Amino acid sequence: MRLKAAGSFLGAALALIVGGASASADWTTYHFDGAHTGYDPSPPAVSSFSSSWSTTVDGLVMAEPLYFNGLVYAVTMHDQLYALNPSDGSIAWSYHIDNPFPASSIPSCDSVPGDAVGIMSTPVIDPSAGVMYMVGMTSLGFYHLWAVNLSTHSLVYPPVSVDPMPDPFSGYSQTQQNLYQNQRGALALNSTGTLFIPYGGRDGDCGQYHGYVIAVHASDGSALNTWHTNFNYREAGIWAPGGVALDASGNAIVATGNGSQCSLPYDDGEQVLKLSPSLVQLTSWAPSNWASLNCSDTDIGSTAPSPVGNGLVFQSGKNGVGYLINSSNMGGIGGEVYQHQVCNTLSFGANAYANGVIFVPCQDGVHALNLGTNSFTAAWNYTGITAGPPIVAAGAVWVINTSGSTLDALSPNTGALIGSQSLAGGVGHFVTPSEGGGNIYVPGDGYIQAFGIGQWKASYNMSSAPTTWATGQTQTFPVTVTNTGNITWPSTGYTAVELDLHFATSAGGSANQTNWLTSQAFPLAADVLAGASATVNVTVTAPSNTGSLVLEAEMIKEHQFWFNQWQSVNVTVNNASWSASYNMSSAPTSWVAGQSQTFPVTVTNTGTATWPSTGYTEVDLDLHFTTVSGGSSQQSHWLTSQAFALPGDVAPSASATVNVTVTPPSSGGSMILEAEMIKEHQFWFTQFAPVNVTVSGPTWIASYNMSSAPTSWVAGQSQTFPVTVTNIGNQTWPSTGYNAVDFDLHFTTVSGGSAQQSHWLNSQAFSLPATLAPSASVTLNVTFAPPATANGGMFLEAEMIKEHQFWFAQSSAVSVMVAAPIWSATYNLSSAPTIWTAGQSKTFSVTVTNNGNQTWPATGYTEVDLDFHFTTMVGGSAQQSHWLTSQALSIPSNLAPGASATFNVTITAPSTKGSMFLEAQMIKEHQFWFTQVSSVAVTVN
Structure with missing residues (x-):
């Protein structure tokens, strides 16, 4: 193989090889994300790698393995799902x-x-639902969609038929159509729950096959829509393993292979197109030489489209040419933004895209392209291998050499070979690796192989671990x-590294x-660098x-995997004893019913088990008043029971002092105050400590100082004055709550407190400002009024009430005189004009005097107003029939x-002219007119 450096890698991509401490993300869809970039930026960079394991599966794996929630998922051509x-x-x-369709058929x-x-296609996982969606062919020749719950390992709903509709011109049945349709392209799931399923033909281009995209509602498998290429022509399948890519709006982007037409009319072949979630075709592109590409079986759609930066889509195919297409408006036939030869031979599968660089799989190697605004330039070429679809993770470009059966890692900066490892066996055409959980995963013919890209290793010092325990002891x-590995351990996050201690x-x-038998995880105080150590103080509870037994330590990468290293210590666990002694010397022996007292109690752990102070089964101190001593075996005689938490765990032989505030029962007499420990929700201790006590009965008694209460009143008129009440009983008066103690005032014709309520004319309760202890006093400023109908001599009486329970037996009455209400007025109209013009308005001053004993309200529904009216006859409201106007x-x-x-x-003035009167009269609105009036003789011209 040969390495050709054609230019420096983009500076932004250097982040790929710097490395860090973060764990890899879940890999839940083909090439990592909806755009199928194949790029996970999270794992730290590798300098070397090696095979970690290889697991045999029941058939050929063509789909990319997926990684989710700490497990690797693989599907086979035998319709089998594995979680590794x-x-x-x-x-x-x-x-x-299900059972697959025989290849021989x-x-x-x-x-x-x-x-x-x-x-055959790569499934997709919905991480929020924890459901994997996959499509495969069954033994009966149908294509089914299966939704598997990854927690319950069962179907979310029954299998759903997702067959591409038969060609209407072929006369095919559904199973005949399916013989020629292949579902190789990866599924895609957008954020609104639309699942896209692409179809193409098989290797051989037999039959009346077409390109299809089927959309379903993933949540229930219900059909949404179907898009297909033109039924008037053959072929134009969507068969690239990369399948459906998604743009940011959840639209599907797919590419078709060669069609059957070697000349016009256009047959939907050799195109890239965008479909809405409802499968409306939004825009498309095809090269200007589509016809010649059709005739030479040179599919543009041999590689799936790649949404890249700058709103562009990159497409490569069997002709080795790279095209940049505007994602929003693809431009139709010949409408590409840019094209240039990339591969010297064919390109299959799917590209990868990271930090402005496109990685293209070619039959002569991997070609890296620097993406510009509307073009690209060569970055480097790594030749001499038959490259499957690459991915980018852990600071490397990972590619399966399908001709040499190796996994190669390349520097994304230069294309230099970082390392190459042999595969455990053969692989299918155009397969791609994936990454997660510290590994790169390769799908093979009958196996899944993992290559470690991070070493998660640990050693332990358990020399301080106790070897003798009691059951339940902490x-x-x-x-x-x-x-001892080469990756920093993260101490926080969903996939933090933690120390687990377990008895086994x-x-x-x-x-x-x-x-x-048990398992307890303990967090690290901070991230732990490679080669560094951390000491964790653990609090462990025996089973x-x-x-x-053994007490064992093992690190866990939460929600992903356990470390392969552990350390165990041989221990002995004995039956625990739970016993206590009590020091109740400070407990009071005299009590008042319902009145709390605070005192210390010292308890000593005389058993062999540590007492836990928190948790569902914590050890608490219980204090109870009882008529018969004997601890919990005499609970039927207990009058009260109060549990108090310990200030902290109490080890064997240790003591703890608990300051308790205890309330005796409401009944009085001689009884016992008893202490006893309880292990909550499990058992009472058998040891207890009684103290003989006397409880006095409750008394609710009050005295009143009503010396400031007024003795003269006007009916309905409020007055404010102070009243002092004193608690001369033995119970604290609560000032709040449903049974608060309140101060009540009432006017009555017969004194004698609540026993004479039938003579009360009114009653008003006043809250105390705070609780009132025995012997304490409080002064209340009360505002009170006799009823509006009161008249003559009567009593103003005070009495305390314990709301919703009882009246105090003590009351205090003051003799008072209540006068009837008088509403009387005089008027000074000396400034009123005597000469007016009809309809004329005049302003003048008037003085009114309140000669009654009631305050006149100036506002409200029954306010007092001054009414002026022109009238032909004086006499006030009794002569309203003669009034010409009225203004309040x-x-x-x-x-x-x-x-x-x-x-x-x-x-x-009115419109009426002549001699008349201008009259003033007060009115209490909506109730009555005053009886006093004042009039002035006037002339209206």
Whole structure:
């Protein structure tokens, strides 16, 4: 092989070979992403690689392996799905989806690889749903779509027929049409859930085959639409392994192979076209020499289209020419933006694109092109191999040499060979590798082979691990781990590297998980560079199993793979004992019912198991009042029970002091306060500590100072005054809640508190500003009013209430006199004009005086207003039938009894002329007119 450097690689691409610590991304579709770039920028750059494992599968693998959520997925031409562990290639699970179609039943004028036609195309995985979609041929000659849930390993819905419709001019049945249609092109899934399935012909171009794209709703497999090439002509299949590429809007971009026409009319062959998700053709392109390419079987569609930068699509084919096409308007026949010879021979499969460079697979090697604004130039050529479709990952261009059965890694900067490794066997035509989980994966004839691109290795120092444990016991100790590989371990993220500790019945690491009894993962404090070490303080809990076990350490790359290295320590797990002693010397012996007290209790772990202070089965301290001592066996006699958390885990022989706040029951008498430990949701300890106590019954008693309460009132008129209440009982009064203690005031004709409620005229409760302890007092500023109908001598009474429970037995009454309401006014109309012109408005001042005992409200629905009216007869509202006009005017503000208000009014004379009166009268809107009026004789001209 020969290396030809034709120019320097773009500077932006140098990022490919710098390397980093991040883990590779999932590879869920052909060539990594919707645009089929084949580029994963995340893995660190390699300087060498080697074969890690090879796993035998049941048939030829033509599809690109996929990598998702820590497993490698491969499908075979025998309709079999495999899920492999990336660390060692072991089969995690497999699923025989259906029986394939025998290759011997394909017409002899065509040929197929292998002994059966099953799943040839690359499936696609929806990472959000965890579902893989794949299409294959069944033994009955139909094409089916299968949607497999990768968590349950079962079909999401029954198989869906996705056969290309028969050519209407051929007379074919569906199975006859399928004999000539091949589903080799990769599937594509856009962001709105449309699944695209392309079809072409077989090697031999037999029969009335066409190019088809079928679109379905991936979520349920329901049909969306079908696009096909012109049924008036043959061929023009969509057969390149790269299949359907997607643009940023979710449109499908495909290329067709040669058609049957060697001259006009055009037959849809040799074209690149864009289809909407509903398969409306949006734009297309074909080379101007399409007819001669048709006649020479020189397919443009031997390679799938590649959306690249600058809104362009790159296309290469059997003629070795590279074309740049405007993605938005492809230009029709001969409408390319740029074309230039790239390969000296044919190009098959799919391209790769990374950082402005296009990597083209040719039968004479890999050709790298620097993409410009509307053109490209040669970067380098790596010749001498038969290149399958390349990918770019881990700082290298990876290509399968199908003629030499090797996997080659090339520098993306110069094309220099980084390394070459032999394959485990033969490979199919135009197959492409994939990457994920620290490996490059090659699909082969009856095998999947992995090549390690990163070494994830560790060593462990478990010298501080305890060798003697009790069942359920938790112990803390340091473990030192060393990164003996060549990749930095990430400490955060979905695929972080963590240290796992597990008890097992035998050693063997993750391959021996069936014998694990527990498993606990511990994060690293920071990323760990290659060659560096980190010490992790782990807190590990022993299992309930007893006997001789192993405690094992093993690193895990979360959601991807386990490391192959582990270290075990032989340990003995004994039955745990759970016992305690208590120091209750500070517990009070005198209590008041319902009144809390705080005191310390010291507990000592006299058993062999560490007491956990947190978690669903934590150890807590329980305090309970009971009439019979004896611990949990006497729970039927417990009056209360309160559990208190420990301040931290308590090791055997250690003690902890817990400050507890305990509330006695509401009943009084002689009883016992008892301490007992509990392992929550599991069992009570058998040790307890009782203290004899006396609980006094509750008293709710109040005294009142009503000396500031007014003794003279006006019905409906509020007054504000202070009242002091004192808690002379033994219970703290709560100021909030459903059963808060409130202060109640009421006017009543008979004193005697709540027992005389039938005589109460009104009642208003006032909240306390805060809880009130026994012997404490609080002064409330209350605003209260007698009812509007009250009149004469009565009582203003105070009484405490415990809401929704009871009234206090104590009340305090003050004799008061309530006067009836008086609404009376006088008017000063001395400024009112006496001469008016009909319809004329005049402004003058008026003074009104409140001669009653009620404050006049200036606003509201029942506000007090001043009414002016022209009338032919004086007498106020009793003579409204004689009124010629009426204007109500607001007073400027509330007017207290004895107060006056002077304000300007603007009044308009009526149209009636002659001698009359201008009259003023107050009105309480929507209720009544005042009885006082004042009038002025006037003349209206």
